[in-house]
Amino acid sequence: MIRINEHYTKLKASYLFADIARRVAAYQQAHPDKAVIRLGIGDVTEPLPPACIEALHAGTDELAHRETFHGYGPEQGYAFLREAIAAHDYAARGCDISADEVFVSDGSKCDCGNIQEIFSTDARLAIPDPVYPVYVDTNVMAGRTGSAADGRYEGITYLDCTPANGYVPALPAPGVVDLIYLCFPNNPTGAVAPREQLAAWVAYARENRAIILYDSAYESFIRDEKIPRSIYEIPGARDVAIEFRSFSKTAGFTGTRCAYTVIPKNLTALDASGKEHSLHALWNRRHTTKFNGVSYPVQRAAAAIYTDAGRRQTRALTDYYLGNAALIRAAMQKLGLPCVGGDNSPYIWVNTGRDSWEAFDRLLNDAQVVVTPGAGFGRCGENHIRISAFNSRENVETALERVAKAL
Amino acid sequence: MIRINEHYTKLKASYLFADIARRVAAYQQAHPDKAVIRLGIGDVTEPLPPACIEALHAGTDELAHRETFHGYGPEQGYAFLREAIAAHDYAARGCDISADEVFVSDGSKCDCGNIQEIFSTDARLAIPDPVYPVYVDTNVMAGRTGSAADGRYEGITYLDCTPANGYVPALPAPGVVDLIYLCFPNNPTGAVAPREQLAAWVAYARENRAIILYDSAYESFIRDEKIPRSIYEIPGARDVAIEFRSFSKTAGFTGTRCAYTVIPKNLTALDASGKEHSLHALWNRRHTTKFNGVSYPVQRAAAAIYTDAGRRQTRALTDYYLGNAALIRAAMQKLGLPCVGGDNSPYIWVNTGRDSWEAFDRLLNDAQVVVTPGAGFGRCGENHIRISAFNSRENVETALERVAKAL
Numbered sequence: 068m069i070r071i072n073e074h075y076t077k078l079k080a081s082y083l084f085a086d087i088a089r090r091v092a093a094y095q096q097a098h099p100d101k102a103v104i105r106l107g108i109g110d111v112t113e114p115l116p117p118a119c120i121e122a123l124h125a126g127t128d129e130l131a132h133r134e135t136f137h138g139y140g141p142e143q144g145y146a147f148l149r150e151a152i153a154a155h156d157y158a159a160r161g162c163d164i165s166a167d168e169v170f171v172s173d174g175s176k177c178d179c180g181n182i183q184e185i186f187s188t189d190a191r192l193a194i195p196d197p198v199y200p201v202y203v204d205t206n207v208m209a210g211r212t213g214s215a216a217d218g219r220y221e222g223i224t225y226l227d228c229t230p231a232n233g234y235v236p237a238l239p240a241p242g243v244v245d246l247i248y249l250c251f252p253n254n255p256t257g258a259v260a261p262r263e264q265l266a267a268w269v270a271y272a273r274e275n276r277a278i279i280l281y282d283s284a285y286e287s288f289i290r291d292e293k294i295p296r297s298i299y300e301i302p303g304a305r306d307v308a309i310e311f312r313s314f315s316k317t318a319g320f321t322g323t324r325c326a327y328t329v330i331p332k333n334l335t336a337l338d339a340s341g342k343e344h345s346l347h348a349l350w351n352r353r354h355t356t357k358f359n360g361v362s363y364p365v366q367r368a369a370a371a372i373y374t375d376a377g378r379r380q381t382r383a384l385t386d387y388y389l390g391n392a393a394l395i396r397a398a399m400q401k402l403g404l405p406c407v408g409g410d411n412s413p414y415i416w417v418n419t420g421r422d423s424w425e426a427f428d429r430l431l432n433d434a435q436v437v438v439t440p441g442a443g444f445g446r447c448g449e450n451h452i453r454i455s456a457f458n459s460r461e462n463v464e465t466a467l468e469r470v471a472k473a474l
Numbered sequence: 475m476i477r478i479n480e481h482y483t484k485l486k487a488s489y490l491f492a493d494i495a496r497r498v499a500a501y502q503q504a505h506p507d508k509a510v511i512r513l514g515i516g517d518v519t520e521p522l523p524p525a526c527i528e529a530l531h532a533g534t535d536e537l538a539h540r541e542t543f544h545g546y547g548p549e550q551g552y553a554f555l556r557e558a559i560a561a562h563d564y565a566a567r568g569c570d571i572s573a574d575e576v577f578v579s580d581g582s583k584c585d586c587g588n589i590q591e592i593f594s595t596d597a598r599l600a601i602p603d604p605v606y607p608v609y610v611d612t613n614v615m616a617g618r619t620g621s622a623a624d625g626r627y628e629g630i631t632y633l634d635c636t637p638a639n640g641y642v643p644a645l646p647a648p649g650v651v652d653l654i655y656l657c658f659p660n661n662p663t664g665a666v667a668p669r670e671q672l673a674a675w676v677a678y679a680r681e682n683r684a685i686i687l688y689d690s691a692y693e694s695f696i697r698d699e700k701i702p703r704s705i706y707e708i709p710g711a712r713d714v715a716i717e718f719r720s721f722s723k724t725a726g727f728t729g730t731r732c733a734y735t736v737i738p739k740n741l742t743a744l745d746a747s748g749k750e751h752s753l754h755a756l757w758n759r760r761h762t763t764k765f766n767g768v769s770y771p772v773q774r775a776a777a778a779i780y781t782d783a784g785r786r787q788t789r790a791l792t793d794y795y796l797g798n799a800a801l802i803r804a805a806m807q808k809l810g811l812p813c814v815g816g817d818n819s820p821y822i823w824v825n826t827g828r829d830s831w832e833a834f835d836r837l838l839n840d841a842q843v844v845v846t847p848g849a850g851f852g853r854c855g856e857n858h859i860r861i862s863a864f865n866s867r868e869n870v871e872t873a874l875e876r877v878a879k880a881l
Contacts (some may be wrong), residue, residue: 068682068683068744069593069597069652069653069683069743069744070593070594070596070652070744070745070746071592071594071743071745071753072594072595072599072756073594073745074754075592076745076751078759082759082763085762097688110541110545111545112540113476113540113543114537114538114539114540114543115538115821117538120538121535121638123530123537123771124531126528127530127534127771129727130522130523130730131524131527131529131531133519133521133866136518136521136726137516138518138726139727139728139819140727140729151857173580173731173766174765174766176764176765176766177764177765177766178570180763180764180765182766184479184615185478185479185482186476186477186478186479187478187480188479190476191798200763201764204763205763208591208760208763214738245475245477246476265566275475276475278476279478286528306493312558319543320546321545321546321766322545322767322769323537323769324580324766324768324769332840335476336476336478337476337478338477338478338483339480340479344478344483348477349478352485354588355489355492356489356607356608356611356612357583357584357588357608357612358581358584358587359580359581359583359584359585359641360731361580361731362580362729362730362731362769362772363730364530364534364589364730365769365772366772368853450765459540467742468638
């Protein structure tokens, strides 16, 4: 008699962004004449950089001829892409990461979701609140938590990010957590982590034999040169951290699909007898057994990001969104609403001081602007909304005018 | 203190095809002047159909302009692709499968590997021997088996496919298994399942409240119209079966990456209290939480397979490989080696009557031809090799001449 994985029944009814999509669709059906502007889900709107388009075409042409055809590639990604990543994203910033420590994948959502598989089911979790829901949900599915009560799962140490602590979570007590999820620039708060803050996390992980899962999907929006873009800029991080990166926001790849994960070869975790095992080897086994590599033309397009033209073009793209973010931030401040983010991040986290789904509904109904209700990211997200800078300048300007009138 | 998922330590040292790649690389390094022909790993060699190339270019051009840009798509795949699949692969063959029962993904390896997550960890497995290693390894990683002894994992009911039973496994005893992996046309044996055989499996699953995981990645090679191409051609299969399909072999997408999984909406499994849960809903939750959709231009290319031109071109492609398969099969028979497959399948399963890694090494060293040693697919694969028809006609002809001389 076949039975289900009952951990799934602990999950809340649906994924946050599916909820939002449903409400927006209902509004649009009721008001077909109103033009809705989406500053909710963090999805890019601007075209791919020309260098990437050119590489996608060239990669496609290679598939059209037997002599240049590509079938299965290495599951970990082609050397041309792994080497470009190691050189430009790490060596150039003084980080000691080699090409074969980079695992190319079709998305950070997959990597962030799958990484927990290589750890024991009784690993004790530290997860920020508010947070990208994937970190929590994938651990619930794997049975690493108890049931939910009052929006929180039993067995997770939540790292509260609140106005009171300036959205900077405190370190947990020594010895209480094994697996720590961190994301900087943060989704949803837009906060960045100064060097000393990251160094404190690395020190905690080293002292407590914990692993940091560092989501750095938004690093290309950092403009303040003092802010680390990689956790490997912190000495000692190679012994305790895995890093996730994505081309989704850097180069507009949300619909093109390419990302990567870095696992240093010296990183280990223990078995029950205390013996050390390489996490690089475990993840390599997982990656080669359950994944078959990223589409060849897409890997060519990702590599094009690292050419001179690609770097100029992606910089212009992130500058464009940061310009939107500055406008949004200024508009919120003008309305007297406290906010963080938006300077080194495409997200602005606004303290609206009212129920976040109510704020969501009000902005949708009165301004036809979609934002993300903070409560969808966790209990500490209540009374906040996340506004995304991913849209055209024109739409952002129109949205801000409408919001100013509605509030 | 962070600990690993210790189930990984039960796995054999490495993935089969990684082993083979290592031996071939060593041979090539020692004999740089010898041209090796690969009939081992089932990777296609012929270019993508022109209809797919055209669609990849057109999809890429859409990404170059704000007006036609595509960011995140539906995780389950675009409607244009899901509808084409439902119409051509199912409705046209009399199968009652709707577009929203189709989940598009980046590969069948991922889907076959991930599907076990939605079932309980104590589900009792039936897995053929020989078999595609992913079915076994992903269940080992999830803790659904005990340790390995003599090449078999404790807790799996192996379905032996041997010369004695014509490579057709017998049904298990009633009530002893919950989750049944089947693959037809089979990898590695190339055997197909006649209607009555599939009907017996469906009846077994219905009577024993089991679920069949039906891997149909090679269905486009079936030329005998009496052989079902989908398990949903069997009445009652909608209540007990999940089907996996891939464009990898149908249209040469091994490096382009697109596949799909069908889960009928009425399919259920139980919780501990005996309550039924929709497997479609569970998989949808898994798919939306851990996956972010297939690259947009790739989905356009997959949809092009279903145009008139695409259908003609993919038919020509599979005909070409089937022509190779017929040559291989005839050559083996001429050498007096019993074999199955190769008529409705791109694989020929040859009973060499000797240690399969020894046969592998002999063919590599004496004929510079790479095949797959049967033992890599399970204990019943011993004394067999799998020869793949995926190569150019010229290479296949050269390889067969060399093999005839060497043996």
